[in-house]
Amino acid sequence: xxxxxxxxxxxxxxLIVSCFLPWTWYPxxxxxxxxxxxxxxxYGRPGRVFIFLAIPALIFFLIPKIxxxxxxxxxxxxxxxxxxxxxxxxxxxxxGICPEKKPGLxxxxxxxxxxxxxxxxxxxxxxxxxxxxxxxxx
Numbered sequence: 001x002x003x004x005x006x007x008x009x010x011x012x013x014x015l016i017v018s019c020f021l022p023w024t025w026y027p028x029x030x031x032x033x034x035x036x037x038x039x040x041x042x043y044g045r046p047g048r049v050f051i052f053l054a055i056p057a058l059i060f061f062l063i064p065k066i067x068x069x070x071x072x073x074x075x076x077x078x079x080x081x082x083x084x085x086x087x088x089x090x091x092x093x094x095x096g097i098c099p100e101k102k103p104g105l106x107x108x109x110x111x112x113x114x115x116x117x118x119x120x121x122x123x124x125x126x127x128x129x130x131x132x133x134x135x136x137x138x
Contacts (some may be wrong), residue, residue, distance in 0.1 A: 004118045004121050004122055005061050005062075005118070005122065007114070008057075008061045008072075008114075008115055008118030008119060009061050010060060011111045011114040011115040011118060012054045012057055012058045012061070012111070012115055013049045014107060014110075014111040014114075015038070015050055015054055015079070015083075015107075015108060015111035015112055015115065016050065016051055017121075018035070018052055018104050018105075018107040018108040018111055019034065019035030019036065019046075019047035019050055019051065019104075019108065020034060020035065020036070020047070020068060020104075021034060021102070021103065021104030021107065022034050022103075022104050023035065023090050023101075023102055023104045023105040023108065024090050024091060024099040024100060024101055024102055024105060025099060025100040025102060026097070027040070027097065027099075027100070028097050031050075032102065033090060033099075034047070035047025035048075035104075035108070036048070038090075040084060043089055043090060046086045047081070049082060049136045050079070050082070050083075050108070053075055053078060053079045053082070054079070054129040056071075056075050057072055057075045057076060057079060057115060057119070057136075060072035060075065060119075061119075062098075069122045070091050072122075073119045075118060075119075075121035076115050076116040076118075076120075077116060077119075079112050079115055079116065080093075080112045080113060080115070080116040082112075083108055083109050083112035083113070084109070086108070087105060087108070087109045090105060091105060
């Protein structure tokens with residue numbers, strides 16, 4: 001895909017931005033949770049992990065080498081798996097109370113999925129081999 005690298009970079013930026021947006025609203029606590037805040041740090045701070053993984057993914061998107069694209073698939077898969085885990089953790093009901101899902105949570109899971117898809121279909125123009133016939137007929 002011609003623009004997969006740039007779409008991947010935009011997806012990484014959206015993932016980082018989503019960590020600062022409200023993910024869920026907990027009616028019993030009257031609080032919004034996001035990637036850096038949960039009541040008494042109950043759910044941890046997944047925003048830190050997303051940023052920690054997003055920086056290498058961003059760098060790998062910018063490096064036009066095959067080894068970087070292969071590592072980026074690995075990092076993208078970890079990002080997406082962690083996004084699924086985080087989505088389930090933040091949106092799950094507890095003691096009969098279900099949190100209201102906010103757009104930041106949907107943006108986080110969508111950006112992680114888009115990042116993974118863009119790592120799987122990298123820009124192939126950097127990897128094309130020279131197809132000219134060789135003068136060596138030996």
